[in-house]
Amino acid sequence: MNQVLRQAHDQRFSELIRNRTGIQLPVHRRQMIESRLRPRIAAVGASGFEGYLAQLFDHGLLEDELPLVIDLLTTNKTDFFREATHFDVLVQEIVPEAVRRAAPHPPRLKIWSAASSEGAEAYTTAIVLAEAQRAGQRFSYAILGTDISQRMLDRARRAIYSAEQLSPVPAELRARYTMVGRAPAHAGTARLVPELRDRVQFMHLNLMDRTYPVDRDVDVIFLRNVLIYFGPEDQSAVIARMVSHLRPNGYLIVGHSESMVVNHPQMKQHSPSIFRKT
Template identity: 40%
Template sequence: MSAVEQASTHGEEREFEFSRRDFERVRSLIHARAGISLNPSKQNMVYSRLSRRLRALGAQSFAEYLDRLERSADGEWQNFVNSLPTNLTAFFREPHHFPVLGELLKSRPADSHNPIVLWCSAASTGEEPYSMAMQAVETFGTTTPPVRILATDIDTAVLETARRGVYTTEALERVDPQRVKRHFMRGTGANAGMARVRPELQAMVSFRRLNLLERDWQIGRGFDAIFCRNVMIYFEKDTQRGILERFAPLLQPWGLLFAGHSENFSQARDLFTLRGKTVYRLATASERS
């Protein structure tokens, strides 16, 4: 273990030296790599999360780690990016969105040859896309609704959790018990206290890594809805605008964009119009002028 260093900003002893310059360097690197704007108040969070990478690599200081990172292949860059976003999520988070999604699903004629296509652009550990899938099952009254969900995230570690579809029963405490019974299989024995998403639900969702700042998303178009909730808060206004400009042509004319409770897209009124609480539709020609 490296010598204990005195923290420069708070006076507590720390395992690794982590100066304000190191923190600003982290902020610059994560912004360049993932478009994430780290708040200046997040210095302690960054220290806590990235210290694990220093230990794993045997680095003696943040300066050494960041030097190594800039020389490294994509493997450590992905670990770096995975470490910093806050993957706060829950089943049926922002519950007012799901009846709106249900109405959209009911209004759209669809079958197995012409399915409804939804995109969850920040899937995290899977609670959001599986909630979308549950809403589809309940709306159509079948375990095989004509709905396909693309679920993406920049963080490869959380995507692996999402693909497994296994959650603690504590994660389901706020979900209606009838929903849990219908959509999950409870573990027994060594798996007691865990629950797995039913295979029919998992079959509706395709997971893949995607960075919203990448030049070519390669995901096609014609989405009936895009969920991009509590993601834009990490981006500066110009970056938000650029992403919204790319979302608009991917949506069907009747498509909806679902945003997070703290997000406001008033800077893009020529692209999207507020339809309901944090739900947007495409702006009409007259609204764009």
């Protein structure tokens, strides 16, 4: 393949991924990209990354391969109780505030995990909210998890995790909210209890879509460690769409490295990486 065609394929590929997912693929990430796509390169019998792009663009494989490519390029990094201070603010400030505002009736909180991957963030939220209820707070809640990766959504719905994945969950909470796998096929794993799974729904959603099929009175949106992969224009557009789905006084929570990204006239900073809609 000549150099001009190779560069054209590279540019077309980068633009395609950015347009479909918001993810930017700078040159210095080329090795990572090739590594993640290696299974597909082998599956179609391509001669390396350049050959794979040629198969996509010149030999009609793009339509079939693109969902698989997007799935492999999605970061899918997730941990239980990641950036735990966010969950402290949720149960110590946001929930009590909602209870006071709705008194004497118990409120129904809507929480959105907007890049839920395989569900750790959504289920961590369910755990801490269930604990708040056990402590006497009167409210109900529903959690929506959305992600661009269908493979991650399937895992999230199963809610089965390895002991290593569950290690950040305090032992008392693991005992209360997980069921240890006893069959040989599930050795070393545990599943979230039905009481939590019933509170969480998962749905496919691409943050680059112009509209989101989500309620517009959400109390809290977790949009953590996603915007860092987007360019400034896409960051602003996604934030604007997210804000439109928050109720007045609702909260947008981003990753600690993303605080400077949130610059919207309706959002006021509450604390590092937590913003409140005015």
